[in-house]
Amino acid sequence: MKIFALLMSILMGSLLIYSTDDMPEWGDPRSPASTHVSPRYIEKTMEETDVPNMVTSVLADYRGYDTLGETSVIFSAGMACILMLRRKRK
Amino acid sequence: MITRYRSVIVATLCRILAPFLQFYALYVIMHGHSSPGGGFQGGVILGASFIMLIIALGTEETRQRMSVKANDLLSSTGVFIYGGIGLACLLLGANYLDYSILPFPGASPVKARYLGMLGIEIGVGISVVAVMLSIFSDLLGSEDPSEEEDDGVHSQQI
DSSP: OHHHHHHHHHHHHHHHHHHGGGSOOTTOTTSHHHHTHHHHHHHHHHHHHOOSOHHHHIIIIITHHHHHHHHHHHHHHHHHHHHHHOOOOO | OOOOOOOHHHHHHHHHHHHHHHHHHHHHHHTTTTSSOOHHHHHHHHHHHHHHHHHHHOHHHHHHHSOHHHHHHHHHHHHHHHHHHHHHHHHTTSOTTOGGGOOOTTOOHHHHHHHHHHHHHHHHHHHHHHHHHHHHHHHHOOSSGGGSOOOSSTTOOO
């Protein structure tokens, strides 16, 4: 059973490594990520949000849901630490 | 066992440094629009200033500045501000987190998006500060070794 698990993880790992061959080149201007949304953010950020820092406008406005999730993750990490580690004052 | 003693130099230096560190953290949060920074980064700096105070001055003295209750309240307040701004957009008739509808006095929709982003950055910052400080102080446990209670679970001999 252990041998089977090892073989499966080796197979899975080599499949993943093999598939990286099909990924676009790093910084390729014709990759899907660089042809649809990125130019729109770069061109319209100042016009639509008046924020000079593009990172902030993407983080907080265009991808606001994502950042809401990140904040909730941090919040739940804090809550989990309180629940597990905090001792009652006696 | 590391023994703890008070060093006047360290305590004084940290006490002087703390307000500047906290002021810089607020700058990083508020200036995230035009320079690198934002809620997460500024919140971490602000939390680090409190952690520095705990290390240098001890839990008791730091807790006078930020009590446990206030800390717990702040960690949820940050997320509440974020979600609340999103909900306000929804109630005013736009999509969730579409800040352009927010009625800031004398602000165009573009400027409203700018200010809405500032609001959520502040929310993120508050949450990050409180969570960092709360995780640190919970990991710290009790400061005084004699206060550690022998309840048989935590101090089991291995």
